Amino acid sequence: MGLSNWVWAKEQSHRLSESRVETGFFEYCVQLETIFGIFDKSGDLVVSNKAFDDLINKHSAWKAHLKKEILLMRNLGKKEALLEFVLECDPQSFDPQSCEPKAYEPVEFEPKAYEPVEFEPKAYEPVEFESKEHALREQRFNILLKEQLVEDETLFMCQIEEVTEAHNLENLILDMNYQLTQKIKEINQAQIKILNQEKLVGIGQLAAGVAHEINNPLGFVKSNFKILDEYFREITKLLITLKNEFVTFQSTCESADISKEMANFFEQVEHTVANSDYDYIIDDYESLFQDTSVGLERVEKIVNGLRKFSRMDHMTNFAKYNINEGLEETLMIANNEIKYDAKVIKDMQYVPLTYAIVGEINQVLLNILINAVHAIKERGKNFKGIIKVTTRSDEKYVYCEIMDNGMGIKKEDQERIFTPFFTTKEVGLGTGLGMSIAYDIITNKHGGEISFISEYGMGTTFKIKIPIRKVDADTVDEYLNI
Amino acid sequence: MRKILFIDDEANILRSLKRLFRNLEYECYYADGINEAIKIYLSLDFIDMLVTDIKMPNFDGIRLLKVFKEASPRTIRVALSGYASVDSITEAVSKNLAKQYFYKPWNNDEIISSIRKMFSLEDEFEQVDLFDKVQNFENVKTLPRLFDRINMLIQKDKSIEEICVIIEEDLAITSNILRLANSAFYQAKTGNLQQAVMYIGLNNLKQIILSYEISQMKEALIKSGESIWKHAARTNNIFYDLYEKYYKKKVPSIVGTAGLIHDIGKIIMLQIFENAYSTEVLQQDISDGQITVLERSLFKIDHAVVGGYFLNWWAFPMELIEVCMYHHRPLDEHIIHKELVAIVTLSTFIEKKEYEILGSSFLGALDILKIDLDYLKPIIEKYENE
Numbered sequence: 001m002g003l004s005n006w007v008w009a010k011e012q013s014h015r016l017s018e019s020r021v022e023t024g025f026f027e028y029c030v031q032l033e034t035i036f037g038i039f040d041k042s043g044d045l046v047v048s049n050k051a052f053d054d055l056i057n058k059h060s061a062w063k064a065h066l067k068k069e070i071l072l073m074r075n076l077g078k079k080e081a082l083l084e085f086v087l088e089c090d091p092q093s094f095d096p097q098s099c100e101p102k103a104y105e106p107v108e109f110e111p112k113a114y115e116p117v118e119f120e121p122k123a124y125e126p127v128e129f130e131s132k133e134h135a136l137r138e139q140r141f142n143i144l145l146k147e148q149l150v151e152d153e154t155l156f157m158c159q160i161e162e163v164t165e166a167h168n169l170e171n172l173i174l175d176m177n178y179q180l181t182q183k184i185k186e187i188n189q190a191q192i193k194i195l196n197q198e199k200l201v202g203i204g205q206l207a208a209g210v211a212h213e214i215n216n217p218l219g220f221v222k223s224n225f226k227i228l229d230e231y232f233r234e235i236t237k238l239l240i241t242l243k244n245e246f247v248t249f250q251s252t253c254e255s256a257d258i259s260k261e262m263a264n265f266f267e268q269v270e271h272t273v274a275n276s277d278y279d280y281i282i283d284d285y286e287s288l289f290q291d292t293s294v295g296l297e298r299v300e301k302i303v304n305g306l307r308k309f310s311r312m313d314h315m316t317n318f319a320k321y322n323i324n325e326g327l328e329e330t331l332m333i334a335n336n337e338i339k340y341d342a343k344v345i346k347d348m349q350y351v352p353l354t355y356a357i358v359g360e361i362n363q364v365l366l367n368i369l370i371n372a373v374h375a376i377k378e379r380g381k382n383f384k385g386i387i388k389v390t391t392r393s394d395e396k397y398v399y400c401e402i403m404d405n406g407m408g409i410k411k412e413d414q415e416r417i418f419t420p421f422f423t424t425k426e427v428g429l430g431t432g433l434g435m436s437i438a439y440d441i442i443t444n445k446h447g448g449e450i451s452f453i454s455e456y457g458m459g460t461t462f463k464i465k466i467p468i469r470k471v472d473a474d475t476v477d478e479y480l481n482i
Numbered sequence: 483m484r485k486i487l488f489i490d491d492e493a494n495i496l497r498s499l500k501r502l503f504r505n506l507e508y509e510c511y512y513a514d515g516i517n518e519a520i521k522i523y524l525s526l527d528f529i530d531m532l533v534t535d536i537k538m539p540n541f542d543g544i545r546l547l548k549v550f551k552e553a554s555p556r557t558i559r560v561a562l563s564g565y566a567s568v569d570s571i572t573e574a575v576s577k578n579l580a581k582q583y584f585y586k587p588w589n590n591d592e593i594i595s596s597i598r599k600m601f602s603l604e605d606e607f608e609q610v611d612l613f614d615k616v617q618n619f620e621n622v623k624t625l626p627r628l629f630d631r632i633n634m635l636i637q638k639d640k641s642i643e644e645i646c647v648i649i650e651e652d653l654a655i656t657s658n659i660l661r662l663a664n665s666a667f668y669q670a671k672t673g674n675l676q677q678a679v680m681y682i683g684l685n686n687l688k689q690i691i692l693s694y695e696i697s698q699m700k701e702a703l704i705k706s707g708e709s710i711w712k713h714a715a716r717t718n719n720i721f722y723d724l725y726e727k728y729y730k731k732k733v734p735s736i737v738g739t740a741g742l743i744h745d746i747g748k749i750i751m752l753q754i755f756e757n758a759y760s761t762e763v764l765q766q767d768i769s770d771g772q773i774t775v776l777e778r779s780l781f782k783i784d785h786a787v788v789g790g791y792f793l794n795w796w797a798f799p800m801e802l803i804e805v806c807m808y809h810h811r812p813l814d815e816h817i818i819h820k821e822l823v824a825i826v827t828l829s830t831f832i833e834k835k836e837y838e839i840l841g842s843s844f845l846g847a848l849d850i851l852k853i854d855l856d857y858l859k860p861i862i863e864k865y866e867n868e
Binding site: 216227319322324325 | 732
């Protein structure tokens with residue numbers, strides 16, 4: 001640290017000797033790169049290194065600012081202060097003289113803890129944000145002021161550090177962090193959608209497997225049951241024949257001719273017949289057979305419906321779709337949920353086929369129906385719930401309305417119905433994703449519309465509109481990009 | 483007595499089938515697996531019909547069908563499946579492995595009646611066997627080389643790209659096939675084979691190729707056959723519209739060419755009887771119903787039976803064979819797929835604009851579908867002007 005590095009404030013003559021400047025005294029100042037100066041207790045500069053001197057002289061604001069800060073420290077009795085100082089400059093002509101010191105407001109910054117998520121980082125597209133502009137227009141400094149007693153004199157050590165770049169980088173990082181957080185949120189949502197899709201496909205596979213498993217035993221049960229019927233009729237025929245033979249024989253025997261054994265025999269047979277359930281069985285048989293047949297038919301229908309509903313190709317491909325058929329299938333699947341709480345009224349007119357992802361539209365219908373049932377349940381035990389399902393069409397669209405007389409949606413909740421994760425149900429009863437996915441399916445994937453009208457305490461009507469498309473497989477991709 | 487072999491790895495199913503077929507006019511055998519099946523086959527001189535499950539864990543029903551197709555091609559192969567997924571059926575159909583499909587759970591009466599009908603169809607074909615001596619007949623049987631080749635490729639699970647490449651080796655065939663495909667499936671605007679396959683399916687394309695190859699058998703007769711193709715292609719379009727209107731769903735690929743091949747018998751007869759057929763039959767201005775009568779009087783056989791016979795020979799599914807056989811007599815009691823045949827019947831009438839005549843087969847078809855002329859009006863009007 002040669003003396004040549006030090007600049008004495010010309011206006012000052014000071015009793016600080018040069019030797020003092022050199023040794024030990026300047027223990028804070030270690031490297032030549034520091035911008036370092038010493039002020040007296042009035043806030044006037046005594047001595048500084050070259051760098052300090054250059055900096056101070058660049059802008060008139062420095063001396064005044066530092067003086068003010070030192071006097072403030074003395075007033076407050078502070079021995080040490082770490083300050084930020086910002087110089088704003090005119091970007092047009094970066095003239096140091098034209099920089100105005102900005103009023104500094106200290107800000108508490110707490111970096112938010114975030115959990116890193118496994119994902120493919122998309123190339124970051126830098127976004128214009130304010131601080132970039134400022135970067136051109138402002139310079140930032142950290143100032144360290146420390147009171148020091150030197151030979152009974154109170155002096156103030158001043159170390160200045162330019163942190164403009166660091167600060168800008170910091171802002172940049174903050175901004176990037178914010179962008180990142182937003183993207184992560186989006187990705188999480190997308191991930192959930194994909195999981196939902198995969199879940200459905202998985203359920204579809206499971207359902208198809210179960211359907212097959214059921215079809216085999218159902219196959220031989222159904223067949224055997226019919227054979228059983230034939231067996232029974234054979235046996236009954238035989239019994240009736242025997243019975244008739246017996247009666248005939250009995251009547252042809254003269255009472256005098258019969259032996260004691262014979263008489264016993266007749267009596268025994270009569271007794272057995274009288275005590276048997278024979279008459280009842282013959283009477284009940286038709287009904288028993290009919291009931292069981294109907295039961296088997298129902299099982300067959302349900303398995304078929306389940307298989308159709310969860311067909312793999314229904315999940316992903318566009319195919320010709322008839323919404324009436326879709327509604328019927330969905331109503332059958334949901335029947336168990338609906339039947340105890342609501343009656344379903346159908347008003348379905350002829351609708352043309354349109355291209356759609358069958359499984360997805362059915363899923364939307366299912367969601368709306370389940371929501372309708374829950375809304376009706378809110379009304380209480382003895383409420384007579386009604387769900388009305390209507391379909392219509394014109395040249396352009398296929399329309400479907402599902403109306404329920406459940407509790408309805410509160411006004412303040414209505415605008416958030418299609419928001420992801422929004423739900424009025426208790427924790428665990430719903431993810432709140434059904435409607436946002438439904439919205440995505442109908443509007444984005446199919447170019448249709450989904451809307452509702454609802455009045456709390458009255459009921460809700462959901463309306464779906466799907467455009468009628470007659471496109472072939474090749475243009476489906478084009479269509480999806482509209 | 484005809485012999486039927488039932489194969490299923492579930493003993494319960496076999497027992498229930500045994501109960502069902504107990505007192506009928508067939509000699510029935512039951513096997514619980516491929517080994518048992520082969521043992522039985524070897525012990526008999528001939529098996530008339532094979533009824534097998536498709537997806538079985540211990541062995542593959544498809545493989546079984548392949549084995550029997552090679553070992554005993556004249557055995558009727560039927561699939562009885564509980565796994566009615568699109569994939570397994572598609573595979574069996576595209577490889578021409580089974581003529582008919584039954585699903586579990588089945589209806590006892592329907593299965594018996596279908597089997598009876600399939601055998602009665604075989605009986606009808608026996609009359610065609612008398613023509614076996616006719617040289618041209620054999621030629622037609624062995625004719626569709628490309629069709630056979632494609633079938634083999636499909637059996638070997640070759641990809642669609644590979645198959646298309648092989649077809650495209652012949653540019654003339656490719657362009658003609660595409661033209662036919664585009665006119666028979668009118669929403670198709672396909673420019674290349676792969677697109678065509680994507681849109682109409684490999685099965686339908688295969689059947690188009692077959693039809694095309696038959697028609698090209700004799701150069702001199704190509705022109706005569708053109709009117710038949712035009713009619714067939716348009717009929718296919720009408721068939722699609724009517725099917726979709728009636729069932730409110732899209733035409734399943736297994737019957738995708740029902741309209742196109744219904745008159746294939748005519749093309750075949752043209753190749754066999756040549757000019758005689760061309761002048762005596764095709765150039766006559768008579769209604770469709772009268773054609774079969776004329777054919778029988780001239781040639782002792784008609785195009786419906788000929789078409790059905792050959793489709794049967796080429797292992798087409800039962801539905802299409804019936805369409806060919808019965809489209810001019812939709813009320814025949816032997817038909818299994820009554821509604822499908824009726825729809826094709828109506829489609830041909832609409833194409834020929836012969837609905838005014840209101841012949842018995844037309845009315846019969848309306849009856850089967852439980853519809854009236856008004857129902858057809860929108861479709862009639864659509865094709866009136868085209």
